[in-house]
Amino acid sequence: MSSNESLANLLKEERRFAPPAELAATANVTAAAYEQAAADRLGFWAEQARRLSWATEPTQTLDWSNPPFAKWFADGELNVAYNCVDRHVEAGNGDRVALHFEGEPGDSRSITYAELKDEVSRAANALTELGVEKGDRVAVYLPMIPEAVVAMLACARIGAAHSVVFGGFSADAVASRIADADAKLVITADGGYRRGKPSALKPAIDDAVSRSPQVRNVLVVRRTGQDVEWTEGRDLWWHEVTGRQSTEHTPQAFEAEHPLFILYTSGTTGKPKGILHTSGGYLTQASYTHHAVFDLKPETDVYWCTADIGWVTGHSYIVYGPLSNGATQVIYEGTPDTPHQGRFWEIVQKYGVTILYTAPTAIRTFMKWGDDIPAKFDLSSLRVLGSVGEPINPEAWVWYREHIGGGSTPIVDTWWQTETGAMMISPLPGVTETKPGSAQRALPGIVATVVDDEAHEVPDGSGGYLVLTEPWPSMLRTIWGDDQRYIDTYWSRFPGRYFAGDGAKKDDDGDIWLLGRVDDVMLVSGHNISTTEVESALVSHPKVAESAVVGATDATTGQAIVAFVILRGTAEDSEELTAALRDHVGKTLGPIAKPKRILVVNELPKTRSGKIMRRLLRDVAENRELGDVTTLTDSTVMDLIQSKLPSAP
Ligand code: 6R9
DSSP states (O other): OGGGHHHHTSSOOOOOBOOOHHHHHHOSSOTHHHHHHHHOHHHHHHHHHTTSOOSBOOSOOEEEEETTEEEESTTOEEOHHIIIIIHHIIIIITTSEEEEEEOTTSOEEEEEHHHHHHHHHHHHHHHHHTTOOTTOEEEEEOOSSHHHHHHHHHHHHHTOEEEEOOTTSOHHHHHHHHHHHTOSEEEEESEEEETTEEEEOHHHHHHHHHTOTTOOEEEEEOSSOOOOOOOTTTEEEHHHHHHTSOSOOOOOOEETTSEEEEEEEOOSSSSOEEEEEESHHHHHHHHHHHHHHSOOOTTTOEEEEOOOTTSHHHIIIIIIHHHHTTOEEEEEOSOTTSSOTTHHHHHHHHHTOOEEEEOHHHHHHHHHHOTHHHHTSOOTTOOEEEEOSSOOOHHHHHHIIIIISTTTOOEEEOBOOTTTOSOOBOOOTTTOOBOTTOOBSBOTTOOEEEEOTTSOBOOTTOEEEEEEOSOOTTOOOEETTOHHHHHHHHHTTTTTSEEEEEEEEEOTTSOEEEEEEGGGOEEETTEEEOHHHHHHHHHTSTTEEEEEEEEEEETTTEEEEEEEEEEOTTOOOOHHHHHHHHHHHHHHHOGGGOOSEEEEOSOOOBBTTSOBOHHHHHHHHTTOOOOOOTTBSOTHHHHHHHHHOOSOO
16 A cells, blocks of 8 residues: 555544543543553553452563563463452452343343352353363353353363354354364353344254364253254253352462463454463453443443454453453343344443443444434433444444434544454543544554555555554464464564554544555555545445445456445435435545445345455455355345346446
């Protein structure tokens, strides 16, 4: 993206929103944190580590003697599950609700910290009875039910690394992850509820485990009560094995660099990467960022992160961040439109949710469903709104603030990755004057910048590649079993710096705007154009709810812009409308960014974590056979899109 100046300032966004005075006055973190961290970065992180409870306090902060392999707080020892559960009970908060579970069919259950401690202890004893030991790996394939949280914490408690695999993934995907991590136990369920009906999980595990000789047992949570195949001697009911255990379990302390979990990211090519996270540094940053970015007040807030536990957001901002901070949170099993399109807002109203963390894809879907739906519910409890997963288009940002946040809540657009473990770039709700569509500034203690092809930092007002220039506590430690791939993927493009794979620009104030994955940048007649900016321009048209833009090979321009759009509410597809949309993009971004083709569709292909799979749309736009669709939420979406297509132009 060296000629990136051409695109860097196409999109002008002038709206600004100051933090609410009351929030600013009582915020957990103030502007002083930036200064403190800038003056003594390692001292700053050493202080954040002391938010945790250590069995042996660390005296070392960062060991970077063998880059890019970092050690944080290496001589410290702690138990992560103790930090997330027991210490809150010991501090007298055992009666505080940890989890308000809301099942999709409408069943609900609230679990206090004292109850969570008992459940995690029983599960830890159960794992020990099944022969799981410190250093082993356990695969977890569960719906969004409390047992998922309990299972993860039980692993952490005994020093076994968990490898959570999305409930939506196929048997093949599970089998390859079990094999790569060499897991000896799998924890699953008969099924979970999705879109109003039970959906089976166990058959995929039966298939995957039949190919995984190292798996000794499969622990099965009974959630739906549906029939399951049973392999005697291997399969065990979770309720039977945990039910017979004691609620007493003494957590042992492990070294700060002891593995906590492996989480696979699909990557664009090749086999999935097992991202390895360890204990002390990871928990320090997950905990600190959750406290700082959401301004969490554990006594009064009700927090809700709508992510799935199988995604890193579920790991860091459902399990480890919130629980280490003693938060009360909602977890919801199902989809946002079951049984009706107001389900999320009904849940916010029911529990008085104060902090909501969701993804741009969900926000754009709510826009499409219409403003009248959230308007039927009392959302006045909300005080901070978060966004994660993709760049958030300015229009979606403003809609979120207006229709969900009552026109007053700060929005924190948090940029981070599975690899970074925790948030890296985000506004602080009591400090930052926010700009719709920008993640803005690296958090205190984090150093990020934007560089050009030659690794030179770009000046304000220019674009390039996002890099992280200093190690951070929750950074991945390696790719499981493949140190060389870790070096090659992240540390070789710009030696000495971490390459995130995202395009970004710095505005005139030096604030960072994320422009999507570098692979998604288009090159049209020699100009770099980011898919994100064209998508944002389309979404800023009142008739467009959502869009995905790709560059398709074009004989004259190199690449031509092809846009797939979903219309809002009652808008209808017509030639006039697509012509108007092309003009609108032309006016917003300049004629060079006008899409050559615009196709109106009903759905876009997305991963379970809500990211648009532009690769598949590129296949469609170029009339190619579709690539791998195994990580799609719904593989029929592509059939629908293809059936709508006129044959190639
Ligand atoms: C947490 C998570 C990481 C990729 C990342 C980037 C995109 C995430 C974003 C964002 C713009 C944000 N991304 N948050 N882009 N603004 N606030 O999503 O992890 O699933 O590993 O994805 O997601 O492209 O590189 P992961």
